[in-house]
Amino acid sequence: MLEVTDLRITYGKHVALDGASISVGAGEMVAILGANGAGKSSLLGAVGGRVRPASGQVTYKGRDLLRLPQHALVEEGIALVPEGRGIFPGLSVAENLDLGARPRRAKARAGAIREQVFTLFPKLAERRAQIAGTMSGGEQQMVAIGRALMSAPDLLLLDEPSLGLAPIVVQEVFAALARIRASGLTIMIVEQNARATLALADRAYLIEAGRITGSGPADTLRTDPAVVRAFLGGAAVAES
Amino acid sequence: MLVTTLILGLVLGGTYALLALGLTLQYGISRIMNLAYGEFTLVSAFALVALFKGAGVPPLLAIVLIAPLGYAVGWILYAVMMRPLVARAGDAGRLDVASILATFGLMFLIQGGLLVTFGADFTSITYLDQGVNVLGVPVALNRLIAFAICVVAGGGLVLALGRTRWGLALRAVAQTPGSAPLVGIDVNRVARQGFALGTALAAIAGASIAMHQTFSATDGVVFTMKALVIVIMGGVGNVAGTLIAGLALGLVETFVATAIDPGLTLAATFAIFLVVLLWRPQGLFGRR
Numbered sequence: 001m002l003e004v005t006d007l008r009i010t011y012g013k014h015v016a017l018d019g020a021s022i023s024v025g026a027g028e029m030v031a032i033l034g035a036n037g038a039g040k041s042s043l044l045g046a047v048g049g050r051v052r053p054a055s056g057q058v059t060y061k062g063r064d065l066l067r068l069p070q071h072a073l074v075e076e077g078i079a080l081v082p083e084g085r086g087i088f089p090g091l092s093v094a095e096n097l098d099l100g101a102r103p104r105r106a107k108a109r110a111g112a113i114r115e116q117v118f119t120l121f122p123k124l125a126e127r128r129a130q131i132a133g134t135m136s137g138g139e140q141q142m143v144a145i146g147r148a149l150m151s152a153p154d155l156l157l158l159d160e161p162s163l164g165l166a167p168i169v170v171q172e173v174f175a176a177l178a179r180i181r182a183s184g185l186t187i188m189i190v191e192q193n194a195r196a197t198l199a200l201a202d203r204a205y206l207i208e209a210g211r212i213t214g215s216g217p218a219d220t221l222r223t224d225p226a227v228v229r230a231f232l233g234g235a236a237v238a239e240s
Numbered sequence: 241m242l243v244t245t246l247i248l249g250l251v252l253g254g255t256y257a258l259l260a261l262g263l264t265l266q267y268g269i270s271r272i273m274n275l276a277y278g279e280f281t282l283v284s285a286f287a288l289v290a291l292f293k294g295a296g297v298p299p300l301l302a303i304v305l306i307a308p309l310g311y312a313v314g315w316i317l318y319a320v321m322m323r324p325l326v327a328r329a330g331d332a333g334r335l336d337v338a339s340i341l342a343t344f345g346l347m348f349l350i351q352g353g354l355l356v357t358f359g360a361d362f363t364s365i366t367y368l369d370q371g372v373n374v375l376g377v378p379v380a381l382n383r384l385i386a387f388a389i390c391v392v393a394g395g396g397l398v399l400a401l402g403r404t405r406w407g408l409a410l411r412a413v414a415q416t417p418g419s420a421p422l423v424g425i426d427v428n429r430v431a432r433q434g435f436a437l438g439t440a441l442a443a444i445a446g447a448s449i450a451m452h453q454t455f456s457a458t459d460g461v462v463f464t465m466k467a468l469v470i471v472i473m474g475g476v477g478n479v480a481g482t483l484i485a486g487l488a489l490g491l492v493e494t495f496v497a498t499a500i501d502p503g504l505t506l507a508a509t510f511a512i513f514l515v516v517l518l519w520r521p522q523g524l525f526g527r528r
Binding site for chain 2 (some may be wrong): 149
């Protein structure tokens with residue numbers, strides 16, 4: 001469904017991504033794992049239209065995404081939850097969700113999707129009149145993910161959804177992701193929390209210093225000694 | 241005495257509020273600080289006079305014609321002149337400098353055009369200037385109509401911004417433009433609409449001012465400055481704050497004129513401006 005070919009992203013002289021190729025199939029959940037600054041957010045940003053690559057290709061359902069402006073991607077069925085969440089902190093929860101349902105593809109189903117989002121995150125239903133910026137980090141992440149779902153996406157892009165959240169809230173977010181995944185939505189996720197992500201994803205790509213250095217089914221990667229050493233912390237995995 | 245001041249002050253303040261609404265929209269949504277704003281109100285004021293004197297078009301009908309023209313002019317001006325500034329500026333600070341310099345130049349351009357076309361003399365029309373009794377205070381009918389236009393346009397704008405999907409998109413761009421593309425909002429398009437809407441409001445304000453006030457081709461800067469004072473008092477981009485600050489300024493000016501000296505109204509305006517800037521630079525109703 002999504003094909004990224006030889007993507008190269010530079011910021012001035014700094015090369016963030018040096019020829020990365022990945023693919024995501026329909027209904028798959030694919031994780032991009034890597035250290036800070038490895039280039040995984042740049043990769044996701046390019047798919048989501050936030051970052052303009054220097055060269056390479058991004059095609060989605062056969063369409064060249066790099067030709068489209070960022071705001072047009074939502075209508076194509078791609079929803080991005082960026083790092084830092086990208087919500088509207090001055091607007092209420094309900095208004096944030098309403099904005100998510102702007103695209104034509106979502107308008108007709110907005111009521112039904114809203115119910116699904118409220119089932120997924122009951123807190124949002126309770127707090128729908130609250131100004132989003134006054135909520136806790138975890139609740140704001142729920143607003144961000146809920147708003148993305150409101151656009152009725154076919155492909156959900158998640159950038160570090162657990163970043164800066166308390167462990168208990170991280171669990172809550174991953175529990176919600178598990179349910180979203182179970183609904184059959186295609187997901188591409190960038191995460192530092194490799195353990196929880198590999199437990200959920202079908203496949204993963206490993207990215208180091210701007211290059212893809214490995215890939216495979218999540219189950220295999222979880223027990224791969226090199227992956228365990230680099231991303232999971234050896235001792236902790238031996239217990240599980 | 242007090243009732244007279246209150247009523248005349250509110251009527252004057254209504255015009256001020258309407259005047260300032262367009263400027264706050266242009267800066268709040270499009271992030272263009274438009275120093276030529278007052279010139280747009282003047283162009284509209286002259287247009288109303290020309291239509292009335294030249295073609296016998298009733299002023300109320302003229303406003304209905306002028307407002308959409310104002311929208312169109314603002315739309316084109318944003319696309320041709322402002323959009324390149326926005327595309328090049330990169331950050332808000334540099335856009336402020338670029339837009340202030342560019343619209344400062346535009347101000348002289350329009351002012352020159354007005355001087356050549358209409359001359360430097362004061363202009364006014366006589367239209368519905370019979371007194372109407374409001375709670376025992378005689379108020380000219382044309383001023384009441386101008387106030388009614390302010391209430392309708394201002395109230396309509398508050399409702400449209402607060403209650404419609406379109407208004408929600410405008411507010412989203414005004415508050416967090418960086419997040420707007422994530423929900424499929426074309427920021428450039430919304431900024432153009434905001435600027436055009438602001439110009440339309442400037443046109444409505446100018447036309448309603450022309451119905452009851454004497455003005456000349458060099459008055460634009462006074463309109464811009466008063467609008468700017470109100471916008472900053474109300475909190476930039478805050479529509480409700482702007483309405484309240486506009487009414488407050490009208491009350492203060494009328495009070496100063498009746499209780500102290502009519503020559504001090506402008507001085508009072510800028511005294512308030514100074515106090516607000518020193519004491520609450522985010523505006524009386526602003527956050528942060």
